Amino acid sequence: MAMAYAAGATLSAGKVPEQILDAQVIERCRRQDFEAFGKLIDAYQNRIFGFVRRMVPNAEEAADVTQEVFIRAFQAFHRFDGRCSVRTWLFRIAYNLCVDRSRRADRSIQEASMYVGDSEEAIEVADSRWQPDDLMLTEELADLVEKAIGSMSEKLRSVLLLHDREDLPYDEIAETLGVPVGTVKSRLFLARAHLQNALREYLYGADHA
């Protein structure tokens, strides 16, 4: 687990760090102002690490990749054109670094057992009895969800994390991953369905697994 790198764990409050960073800070970051860039790191380091941690095999590698994300951003900030949010830009760098690492380690994209296509689906979906009230996030459930996310293909995992965890809009995810918006939506649907299947046993017992 990533505890060697984590000072503590808190529940995400859904706070958008971008609100902390005003345009002036962004402008100073463009001029490689070290202090301003420190504020940006403060705002995003945990979120970027959270994403990378679930994209690479271990915490040590995730910590290294997260540092690399900020170093790349610092070096290239003058090229940030503001067409997307800083948050999206940072996640794009993070995603690209994760994919690069994965390729370099000859792991490429692990397809697991699922087929990720638009017309064929190997995941059994739709459990109409699912209600939001059923899901209270206990430590046990969180652990189960983490394992289920880790067992997904990289394609499904990245979309699930960027949309459901980081609240990135479909079009920015599509641009980040270099795929059409429709593909983003279908991957998101499949990723959630995969999680539903993984959690079914937890919620309804072994009979429904």
Next chain:
Amino acid sequence: MPNLDPLDQQLNADGQQAVRQVVRELPEESMSMAWRSDLNERLLQMTPAKRKRWHLLDWRPALGVGLAVVAFGFLILPNRSAPSANGTLEESLASVHAGAQIEAEFGSSMSAIVQNATGESGRPHSETWQVSDLELL
């Protein structure tokens, strides 16, 4: 309900939204101070090198002029006659006076050179150097 395509409708289904909520509420890990300190060090290593380069670029013209003045001074000063220890007092005074005159003339010539190099002089470039200027030395 707005007119959504079938995929959007499926994504808005209760089961899908419940999963979304669970993923959203997963615990967030905080990075350690050691990690942050290491990152700061790496970023700082990149920053000073850049400043150093700019610093040198800013001072390069003045540095060149300064070095030229020093080099020129070293060429001239050894030829200056010092008061002789064996001579009379009058000879020593005359020698010091002659040296002071040379220094004064040399000083004014060097100011003209420096003014010309830094662009402060109003004189055209051709008027800056005359053969007679060299004879004064």
